[in-house]
Amino acid sequence: MSQALAMEHECENSLLKYARRSSPSPFLLKTYKLIEDPTTNDTISWNADGTAFVIWQPVEFARVLLPTLFKHSNFSSFIRQLSSYGFRKVTTSRWEFYNDMFRRSERELLCKIRRRKDWGSKLLPVAPIQTAPQESDDHRGSSSTSGYGNLIDENKRLKRENEVLSSELIRMKNKHKELLDLVTVHASWENVEEDKRPKLFGVKLEVPGERKRKRSEINEM
Numbered sequence: 001m002s003q004a005l006a007m008e009h010e011c012e013n014s015l016l017k018y019a020r021r022s023s024p025s026p027f028l029l030k031t032y033k034l035i036e037d038p039t040t041n042d043t044i045s046w047n048a049d050g051t052a053f054v055i056w057q058p059v060e061f062a063r064v065l066l067p068t069l070f071k072h073s074n075f076s077s078f079i080r081q082l083s084s085y086g087f088r089k090v091t092t093s094r095w096e097f098y099n100d101m102f103r104r105s106e107r108e109l110l111c112k113i114r115r116r117k118d119w120g121s122k123l124l125p126v127a128p129i130q131t132a133p134q135e136s137d138d139h140r141g142s143s144s145t146s147g148y149g150n151l152i153d154e155n156k157r158l159k160r161e162n163e164v165l166s167s168e169l170i171r172m173k174n175k176h177k178e179l180l181d182l183v184t185v186h187a188s189w190e191n192v193e194e195d196k197r198p199k200l201f202g203v204k205l206e207v208p209g210e211r212k213r214k215r216s217e218i219n220e221m
Helices: 002-022 026-036 058-070 075-084 107-112 132-137 146-190 210-220
Strands: 044-046 052-055 095-098
Touching: 026 044, 026 058, 026 107, 058 075, 058 146
Parallel strands: none
Antiparallel strands: 044 052, 052 095
């Protein structure tokens, strides 16, 4: 009897292991779903050849998209989970991640991605299942990590630069308006009848006999 129960237990364990290996983890499925959604391409999408994905707007991703599927907005926790499944950052210039089994239009490969053993927590008998990424989710109310803080600082820096550029643009517009006003005034003077006297370096010269003529005109009056 005890031998039969042991065999049944072993069979159930084998079935469980098979089921886990043949189906992707919820984290991978949710991440794949986000990337495949065309409405989120401005925030997260595949790279040009579909071999990796890029988070174009990390702040917007953490604030808006993460809570929709993962019930938290902890960007660092999401990155740690990617690392636990073997994803690696492709470049330092942007948030681009690569895994050989995570490709566009090849969803069936997800079941081949395994969580690294050194990331898994050892479970005690009859203890509830608890994984390292889930433990990080319990600290949602804690302060942002340095990585997320750097994103916020960068966003503030860009905002300040934008304000400086806006001020400079307003100043240039005012200069442009002053120049147009000067051109308008100059054009209006051209319509007024000008003195016919000759000029030297821009100064009108007295014509010989002009002063005597003016005196005689005054005397005749």
